[in-house]
Amino acid sequence: MTGDALYHQTLVGLARAARGAGRLPDAGGSAARDNPLCGDQVAVDVRLANGRIAAFAQRTRGCVLCEAAASLLGGAAPGRTRAEVEGARAGLSEMLREGAPAPGGPFAELEVFAPVREVRSRHECVLLPFDALLDALSRAEE
Amino acid sequence: MKREILDRLRRAIAEKRAVVLATDLAAGTARLVDPYRPDPDLDPALARAAREAAERDASTQHETSAGKVFLRVYNPPVSVVIVGAVHIAQALAPMVRLAGFDPLVVDPRRGFATADRFAGIPLLVEWPDEALARIGLGRRTAVVTMTHDPKIDDPALAAALRSEAFYLGPLGSKKTQAARRERLRSMGFGDAQLDRIHGPVGLPIGAVSPGEIAVSILSEIVASLRSPAEVRAGA
Numbered sequence: 402m403t404g405d406a407l408y409h410q411t412l413v414g415l416a417r418a419a420r421g422a423g424r425l426p427d428a429g430g431s432a433a434r435d436n437p438l439c440g441d442q443v444a445v446d447v448r449l450a451n452g453r454i455a456a457f458a459q460r461t462r463g464c465v466l467c468e469a470a471a472s473l474l475g476g477a478a479p480g481r482t483r484a485e486v487e488g489a490r491a492g493l494s495e496m497l498r499e500g501a502p503a504p505g506g507p508f509a510e511l512e513v514f515a516p517v518r519e520v521r522s523r524h525e526c527v528l529l530p531f532d533a534l535l536d537a538l539s540r541a542e543e
Numbered sequence: 544m545k546r547e548i549l550d551r552l553r554r555a556i557a558e559k560r561a562v563v564l565a566t567d568l569a570a571g572t573a574r575l576v577d578p579y580r581p582d583p584d585l586d587p588a589l590a591r592a593a594r595e596a597a598e599r600d601a602s603t604q605h606e607t608s609a610g611k612v613f614l615r616v617y618n619p620p621v622s623v624v625i626v627g628a629v630h631i632a633q634a635l636a637p638m639v640r641l642a643g644f645d646p647l648v649v650d651p652r653r654g655f656a657t658a659d660r661f662a663g664i665p666l667l668v669e670w671p672d673e674a675l676a677r678i679g680l681g682r683r684t685a686v687v688t689m690t691h692d693p694k695i696d697d698p699a700l701a702a703a704l705r706s707e708a709f710y711l712g713p714l715g716s717k718k719t720q721a722a723r724r725e726r727l728r729s730m731g732f733g734d735a736q737l738d739r740i741h742g743p744v745g746l747p748i749g750a751v752s753p754g755e756i757a758v759s760i761l762s763e764i765v766a767s768l769r770s771p772a773e774v775r776a777g778a
Contacts, residue, residue, distance in 0.1 A: 464694055
């Protein structure tokens with residue numbers, strides 16, 4: 402099996418796991434984003450406690466990349482602060498655009514998206530769940 | 544016509560259900576027949592004739608032992624669901640309307656599904672399986688998929704395969720067709736069901752441009768509607 406096939410299998414597994422799938426009845430903030438060229442749709446609910454994400458839920462309809470990124474957040478987002486999510490999004494963007502190493506810490510799993518570097522048109526698919534989460538956090542902070 | 548029958552007829556038309564109005568020409572009495580539902584009170588020969596008339600989309604006179612019955616067919620309009628707001632769709636949708644059918648374009652990608660690209664054509668910016676589940680696919684519906692993106696085309700084809708849609712046409716090369724067949728098979732569809740899919744899509748007229756491809760697809764839709772036996776024999 403080639404490296405790319407391994408990556409692909411990991412991505413499919415991550416997407417199927419759909420961590421955090423569902424909605425939060427007591428959400429502090431909710432937001433939805435879509436990708437106009439790919440059709441991906443992400444809706445995120447969050448609840449904050451003491452400046453940290455206490456609960457996270459996502460509903461995603463889209464390509465494997467988008468669903469995998471949302472599922473990754475389902476595992477990584479709880480317990481994080483807004484600054485940590487912003488840092489991870491910046492690190493992910495640098496990894497995709499400039500080939501920087503994957504962000505470490507709780508978001509180390511983002512390494513799985515490294516092969517997407519070469520497919521510029523798909524970067525947005527990976528970033529979309531992060532943007533939806535940041536929007537939801539802004540609403541929760543209002 | 545009795546008021547009660549007229550009301551039921553109008554309701555059927557509004558709900559886009561096929562009905563046949565059977566009028567006894569000697570007595571002048573009329574009754575409404577659902578051509579696709581067995582009715583134990585109905586003479587089996589008349590029921591069969593009503594169903595055939597609805598399928599042929601042609602009103603006809605039927606001879607019974609008691610005299611002549613006129614079978615007037617009220618079929619719902621033919622609708623053509625185009626999945627993928629792409630170039631060929633821009634050509635096909637107005638052609639569908641000129642042919643007298645109802646076009647509907649479905650695409651979850653906002654960047655493609657814009658009103659200025661499809662002036663006056665009904666447009667749903669939604670995932671096709673969700674949109675199709677809501678609007679319902681009947682036996683007077685044709686479904687054409689055009690996005691070339693399995694995550695959008697496959698759910699639409701699956702919805703069409705589970706319905707009585709009279710035409711399923713996915714755009715795509717021979718190679719993508721084979722891969723698609725395998726994907727749909729893994730979703731639980733058997734060969735008999737998958738054989739309902741027309742591939743390569745359209746009549747073989749050597750179409751090249753988006754407009755020509757639209758003509759070829761629309762021709763095959765008309766052929767499937769009006770002479771399904773010939774289309775199957777030629778496939």
